[in-house]
Amino acid sequence: MAGYVPGEQPGTDRVVKLNTNENPYRCSPAVDRAVQEALERGLQRYPNPMGEAFRQKASEVLGVPADWMMCGNGSDDLLTIVTRAAVGQGQLLRLPYPSYILYKTLAELQGARSEEVHFNHDWSLPATFGKSANDLRLVFLPNPNSPSGTVAPPEEVLDLAERLPCPLLVDEAYVDFAQRNCLDLVARCEKILVSRTLSKSYALAGLRFGYVVAQPHVIEHLVKVKDSYNCDALSIAAATAAIGDQVWLADNRAKILATRARLAESLGKLGFKVTPSEANFVWVTHPEQPVRPLFERLKQQGILVRYMDYPGWGDGLRISVGADEQIDVCLQRLAAMM
């Protein structure tokens, strides 16, 4: 097998990096202070195995009891844990297509099978996504989805989970940029798990911190699979401070959404077909010209966007919502090419 290959991470600041959906802004200053305090307490002791400080703070912020949450070393860690807990060798994992390629890799690592169910062409989910199947053990639903930035409404997600014979993990990595989320569904259906990350909306991709919300008996089961100390003392302190600063989150979200609207509108004016996005990126195709050369010419000019080619579906560009000046440069260069 090939393994999952993440987007490019060039070792320089001289590129305009719009390819891996990072937040262009610095995180809340509360994070810096919390890390400083954790350093002062010292690092020689093991961290709290459950990241209890984060769970308590997140519980207050989200209105979810602490024992309904498990922390992870980024949401990749959580997706790995859930896959290992639910899917055995030869069993089946379902994901929509096109979506996050990692889900398929996780199945391969388990020696499991995966089934990709194609989105409808308007990025809605076909009814087959909720069908039973032999040995189906886990379904992943990124919501908002990548690369499309589209959302399945909570009512539909609940209906889907009720029809499925297995857990449904709703990957809400981008949900803070959306209008609605599925957190409330967890209490209504034990099959629903919701995963979140602080990488995107809290501008902490460098920190590796996420959490999954599920009913307590599900969390207990997942805890047995995770590494004993999967989150470190600095990241627990940082994440606790970050989720505690909801004023920062609201301000950052407003900036990203304003830039996203401008980016989408400008790309439309350039002739792209723009998928309405509820995430911090925009997916575009072009009805008349191939987009791959655009990606390559942008890259030559130090502007990284993500080119995705999905066999049986088509290709497009996924452009992360950077800072206004980054988006301006990207748009100017694209305009000059078209």
Next chain:
Amino acid sequence: MAGYVPGEQPGTDRVVKLNTNENPYRCSPAVDRAVQEALERGLQRYPNPMGEAFRQKASEVLGVPADWMMCGNGSDDLLTIVTRAAVGQGQLLRLPYPSYILYKTLAELQGARSEEVHFNHDWSLPATFGKSANDLRLVFLPNPNSPSGTVAPPEEVLDLAERLPCPLLVDEAYVDFAQRNCLDLVARCEKILVSRTLSKSYALAGLRFGYVVAQPHVIEHLVKVKDSYNCDALSIAAATAAIGDQVWLADNRAKILATRARLAESLGKLGFKVTPSEANFVWVTHPEQPVRPLFERLKQQGILVRYMDYPGWGDGLRISVGADEQIDVCLQRLAAMM
């Protein structure tokens, strides 16, 4: 399955904590500066997926090429990755007994079988530890071992690896407190992998950082199994600074070894049978009296040591080498009980 249960982590500083082999001293001050600098660079970007800065520095320090190393979120992450890469459902994983119970849990999580080979009563390895077996896919050897603190000499480890039909992971979590290590063997035998952690000898249990050394084609295979960004930007910076400060390491090691010698000698005078240790803990049994009540009475007095009862082998106390004043308190209380 029950999952692995780590040693107790009380949420208070008022206990004398000698139960989880943490280093009692603060890490190198270079770590604090490096974390501070990483914070100043910002956390909004993904970290380098391979922890390249650490690999470069460790390469200089250890004399091992950078592409012979993979970083992990603590050595637990590395042990998990190696198990997932090597052992499929129903296949066999071997470990010595008594040793680190986690190895057995890792097999269970894979749906694999595990075979515990008993140490000889002098903690040497029996010849059967190197025998072939149907579907044997991985052998773990903690070296120094826990709870004994004993070491299999490198010549014996090489011979063992050459006889085995599968990879041998030498878990050197405690090796910086020993006389010799197995790092040089990796170049001599592609079946040998050596894992290390910064938790113990670099006083960074709170940080979660380890690395595994293996031949490059083995590393390439392991990289496919790890999460894309398994180490965060702060821990990579901290670990790089820590391994770069070998003066701190030598000084800390000298302190721990001096305290260990005093602890071992004093426990011997109290009538315990003390296993000669090359780690930062000491394993003791008592020829005449049960040790469990000693553990319990110490705990009542706020002194945590680890009581281990190994069915078919016997029980004992594993006492971490704390600071001198912690060891003094522990010894005084033990003396009063005996």
